[in-house]
Amino acid sequence: MALALQTFATVKDANAALKSAGTRYLGGGTLVVRAANEGDVSVSGLVRSTDPALSAIGVGAGKVRIGASVTMAQIARHPDLGALAGAARAVGGPAIRNMATVGGNLFAPAPYGDFTVALLALDATVATDDGESPLETFLSRRGDSPAIVTSVSFTLPKAGGLRFLKVSRVKPKGVSVLSIAVVLEQAGDGTVSSARIALGCMADRPVRARAAEKALEGKTLDQDGIAAALVVATEGAAPITDPIASAWYRAEVLPVHLGRLLLS
Amino acid sequence: MAKVPVQFTLNGSEKAEFIDSGTTLLHALRDKIGDTSPKGGCHQGTCGACSVIVDGELRLSCLTLAETCNGATITTTSGLAEGGVLHPLQRAFLDTFATQCGFCTPGMIMAAKVLLDHTPNPSREDVVEALSGNICRCTGYEPIIQAVLTAARGNSQNAA
Ligand SMILES: Cc1cc2nc3c(=O)[nH]c(=O)nc-3n(C[C@H](O)[C@H](O)[C@H](O)COP(=O)(O)OP(=O)(O)OC[C@H]3O[C@@H](n4cnc5c(N)ncnc54)[C@H](O)[C@@H]3O)c2cc1C
Ligand code: FES
Ligand code: FES
Numbered sequence: 322m323a324l325a326l327q328t329f330a331t332v333k334d335a336n337a338a339l340k341s342a343g344t345r346y347l348g349g350g351t352l353v354v355r356a357a358n359e360g361d362v363s364v365s366g367l368v369r370s371t372d373p374a375l376s377a378i379g380v381g382a383g384k385v386r387i388g389a390s391v392t393m394a395q396i397a398r399h400p401d402l403g404a405l406a407g408a409a410r411a412v413g414g415p416a417i418r419n420m421a422t423v424g425g426n427l428f429a430p431a432p433y434g435d436f437t438v439a440l441l442a443l444d445a446t447v448a449t450d451d452g453e454s455p456l457e458t459f460l461s462r463r464g465d466s467p468a469i470v471t472s473v474s475f476t477l478p479k480a481g482g483l484r485f486l487k488v489s490r491v492k493p494k495g496v497s498v499l500s501i502a503v504v505l506e507q508a509g510d511g512t513v514s515s516a517r518i519a520l521g522c523m524a525d526r527p528v529r530a531r532a533a534e535k536a537l538e539g540k541t542l543d544q545d546g547i548a549a550a551l552v553v554a555t556e557g558a559a560p561i562t563d564p565i566a567s568a569w570y571r572a573e574v575l576p577v578h579l580g581r582l583l584l585s
Numbered sequence: 586m587a588k589v590p591v592q593f594t595l596n597g598s599e600k601a602e603f604i605d606s607g608t609t610l611l612h613a614l615r616d617k618i619g620d621t622s623p624k625g626g627c628h629q630g631t632c633g634a635c636s637v638i639v640d641g642e643l644r645l646s647c648l649t650l651a652e653t654c655n656g657a658t659i660t661t662t663s664g665l666a667e668g669g670v671l672h673p674l675q676r677a678f679l680d681t682f683a684t685q686c687g688f689c690t691p692g693m694i695m696a697a698k699v700l701l702d703h704t705p706n707p708s709r710e711d712v713v714e715a716l717s718g719n720i721c722r723c724t725g726y727e728p729i730i731q732a733v734l735t736a737a738r739g740n741s742q743n744a745a
Contacts, residue, residue, distance in 0.1 A: 324607030325587075326652050347650070351630055354609065354648045358628040367607065367650070394642070414718020415696065416636055416643040494717040 324357050326367045332450055332469050335370035339467045344368050346469055348425030349392060351417055352433070375424075375471060378402070386474045389424030393436060396423070404478045408439035408502065411487040414494040424470045427456075428463060431522045431561045432497045438527045439485050441519035442502035445475040460526050478504060486582045487521075488574070490565065497522050498566045499575055501582055505537075513537045513546075518579070522571055523558040532556035533579070547583045551576040593657045595620065596664025604651055611635045611646035614661065622663035622691045626720075633719030636692040637661050643699045645718075662691035665698070674698060674736045683732035685723035692719050697733045707737055 326347065329335040339346060343365035345353055357364060375390040380401040387396065396402050396409040397418065412421050412435050426436045427447065440456055447459040449468040456473070484503040489495030500521035508514045516537040518530040532553035540546035560571035588603040595618065602617050611628075614620045614637070626634035628647045635647040638660040665672035674694050677683070684690040693716060700707055700715035707715070712733045721729060 324650075326589075326606050326650055328652070347653075350648050350650060350653075351645075354650065355629050357607070358609070358647065369653075413630075414633070415699070415715060416633065416645045416718045417630060419642045419644060420648065493714055 324354075324364060324367050326369065329368070329370050330372065332370045332372050332375070332471055335368050336450060336467075336469050338368045339469065341366065344467075346424075346467070348390065348422035349420035351413070351421050352425060352429060370469065380477065383477050384474065385477050386472050387423050388472050389470045390422050393418040393421045393423075393426075396436075401477070404480060404483050405436075405439060408436050408483070408485045408487075411435045411485070411497075411500065423473055427459070427470060427473070431525050431527075432563055432565060434521055434527050435487050435497055435500045438500045438519045438521040439483060439502040440473055440475065441527045441529060442485075442504045442517045443475040443478065443483060444504075444517060445473045448472045448474065457529060460528075463526060484582050484585065486578055488578055496565050499523065499560075499571050499578065501575075501579055503579075503582055505542075507542075512539050512541055514539075516550075518554075520558065520575070522566075523555070523560050523575065525559075525561060528558065530554055530556070530558075530579075537583075542583055544584070547580060550583070551580050554579050589652055591651050591655055593654050593659050595659045596661060606652065608651050609647055610637065610639075610644070610649040610651045610654055610659075613651035614646060614659075620661050620663050622661045624688055624691060626688065626692075631720070632689070632692070633696065634689055634692040636695040636719065638695055638699055641699070641702070643696055643718075660695070660698070662694045665694070672698075673739045674701070674732070677732040677736035677739070678729070681728045681732040681735055683724060683728040689719060689721040689723075693721065693729055697736070700733070701737055705737060707733070709734065 327338050345364045347367040347369040375388040377388045379386040393409040393412045397406045445456045446453045447456050448471045487500040488498040502519045504517045505513055506515045516534040518534050519527055520530055521527050533550040536550040536553055554576045555572045560568040562568045589606045590603055592601040604613050611625055614623055623637050623646050624634035626632035630645050630648050635645055637646045639657050674697050696716050696719050712730050
């Protein structure tokens with residue numbers, strides 16, 4: 322089925338065009354064109370903007386701003402974004418990474434959205450022409466508004482400050498059984514002063530593991546210190562079931578992988 | 586539906602066509618322009634048979650809209666042989682029996698070409714990673730990996 326594509330120089334004009342029924346924004350197209358190829362007739366028109374700001378990566382004073390049209394491959398090879406390269410390389414194979422955008426990843430339903438899991442642990446904010454909102458709030462309302470995401474911003478973690486793990490059955494590019502991203506701050510004595518843990522495939526979209534984050538505070542990163550956090554790791558989770566794994570399996574193996582990541 | 590113009594360089598020659606808006610690059614190449622080297626396997630991004638090189642980057646033509654390639658430089662496997670002489674990758678695929686039914690071969694060769702363009706002496710791991718988005722149902726992959734490594738060795742001999 323053919324989809325009419327409209328291209329606009331500005332995000333403002335593209336946002337206006339997205340108001341008509343049946344239109345969707347086109348990022349890299351890896352999900353939205355695939356849906357059309359599979360016979361999804363709910364989308365009859367695609368809209369995109371070629372505004373150069375959407376393709377820009379800005380790094381300065383410890384802050385990062387990544388335009389929504391930036392691809393996973395561009396992030397993976399950016400000299401200042403080494404901390405995120407692992408999460409960007411976790412998305413698909415080489416051709417998918419050349420196409421898949423950050424903006425599109427924010428909308429990707431589980432088992433996809435691996436990069437968004439990393440952004441959630443980084444406490445990123447999401448910008449549209451209407452303003453910025455925390456990624457967690459954005460995800461909880463995902464799909465309510467057709468507004469174009471223009472960029473994501475976050476504080477650049479120190480080298481190794483973002484721990485990321487994607488568990489998949491097919492190596493190197495299988496779809497996620499689950500993905501986990503962790504950002505920890507530690508006090509001088511090595512105890513955890515704050516933790517952000519984000520999980521993929523534990524719901525239809527990336528979620529924070531709040532109970533586990535709380536249980537880690539004040540603890541040391543050893544088997545005993547993390548035990549309480551692992552017990553509550555799946556609290557509030559509603560893992561997906563798909564051909565890769567059942568919800569039961571995902572919930573069973575999450576604490577094992579989270580434990581390994583925390584002790585790595 | 587209104588037709589839209591697309592223009593790009595395909596394997597060194599200028600192409601201009603009027604297509605339906607929303608036509609995939611795979612469809613435009615195969616059914617409008619007549620280059621049937623990219624194959625339509627899954628149309629879902631999962632098999633890699635439709636892989637082509639757009640401005641130096643590997644792309645899945647089944648998920649790329651042709652209109653987004655206006656002004657681009659596109660390479661497909663049919664453009665690799667020069668004056669009837671096969672490209673070293675094509676030669677290596679034949680020599681190592683890396684092609685059986687052949688359906689995956691053009692996509693594999695595109696993925697391998699992008700790898701060798703950037704990394705002339707890849708490790709085995711580099712090859713496995715570069716081909717990780719391409720599925721082959723016949724060969725068991727090993728001959729394909731050997732083909733790419735063989736072509737790369739040819740590269741390094743030429744350079745020496
Ligand atoms: C074979 C294959 C393997 C994959 N493997 C992975 C994987 O391992 N991990 C993973 O996370 N994902 C994976 N994906 C899913 C997908 O490629 C990625 O999630 C990608 O980041 C989606 O981005 P896109 O630009 O291609 O999105 P598109 O398909 O362009 O868009 C997806 C959705 O987001 C909306 N959208 C896109 N950009 C914006 C924007 N700026 N503002 C508002 N709305 C927007 C679109 O309207 C659409 O509804 C895979 C896909 C395929 C086909
Ligand atoms: S036909 Fe494009 S990836 Fe299978
Ligand atoms: S040779 Fe038949 S699919 Fe690869």
